[in-house]
Amino acid sequence: MTEEHEVWVEKYRPEELSDVVGQDSIIERLKTFVEKESLPHLLFSGPPGNGKTTSALCIARGLYGEDWRRNFLELNASDERGIDTIRTRVKDYARTRPVGGAPYKLIYLDESDALTSQAQHALRRTMEMYSNTCRFILACNYSSKIIEPIQSRCAVFRFSRLADEDIEEVLKGIAENEDLDLKKDGIEAIIYVSEGDMRRAINVLQAASAIKQKINEEVIYQVSAKASPEEVSEMMELALDGDFEKARKKLMNLLIDQGLAGDDVLQQMHKEVLDLDIDEPVKVKLIDRIGEFDFRMIEGANERIQLEAALAHISRLGNRMKS
Structure with a gap:
């Protein structure tokens, strides 16, 4: 896919932890883990679109460099939520040695609160057995749906809702890069419909850019299926x-x-x-x-x-x- 046709959420996804906005205290601690290459199992919780997946990808890049995909497995637990996935795919990946002299592999389980109770108990055992070769990063919207034995094995990071000014800063940067005339009322409309979700905000902006180069609130409500x-x-x-x-x-x-x-x-x-x-x-x-x-x-x-x-x-x- 050429860059001009790329999905903007991926095109403008930060590649370094220092570029992740709105989560300063969390990012500082994660940067320390990466610098020391001493990473515990991690549990990211919080509302959607606030940097959980981006932070996990930045950790992988920080640990492994350009070759990060060889030691990184990403799964969406809402699609593969049963015990068989944990016993086969996750376990098989965790038990193999990391590539290229890396200290360990990373397994990222997005929407891990969708895992069944049986799958979570199987995951707990896998985390124990293969801690020498693998680290887990679990992301969820509700940490209360993660069983206590897994929570106790992880360093828990609670991502907060993004502030309006953080979203505005990113939107202005994208608009400038894409040569868009993003009006003040357009920014306010995007912030209103996105409700702190950066992913939704960027998607709405891209959808609006396909209609007009001058983006105001009228265009935003037209493409977002929301009333003003x-x-x-x-x-x-x-x-x-x-x-x-x-x-x-x-x-x-x-x-x-x-x-x-x-x-x-x-x-x-x-x-x-x-x-x-x-x-x-x-x-x-x-x-x-x-x-x-x-x-x-x-x-x-x-x-x-x-x-x-x-x-x-x-x-x-x-x-x-x-x-």
């Missing part, structure tokens, strides 16, 4: 003012004309509740009911009916506030 926060707030404020019909028409526009998914609309309603000009107790009641509507939709209820019911509830709350 102003539209969602307007819909909820119409319901609060008692104009249920106009609020419903706004909802239909989001679902039908813009093609948004019902659960995405509900999640955005949840985000906008805190910015509504209503009393704190009313916000609490509203968030509580939105959680109930979300549960119903997950259980298979009709999304259009549930969203209209949510607007009806908001409208009733507005009428009570007026009386």
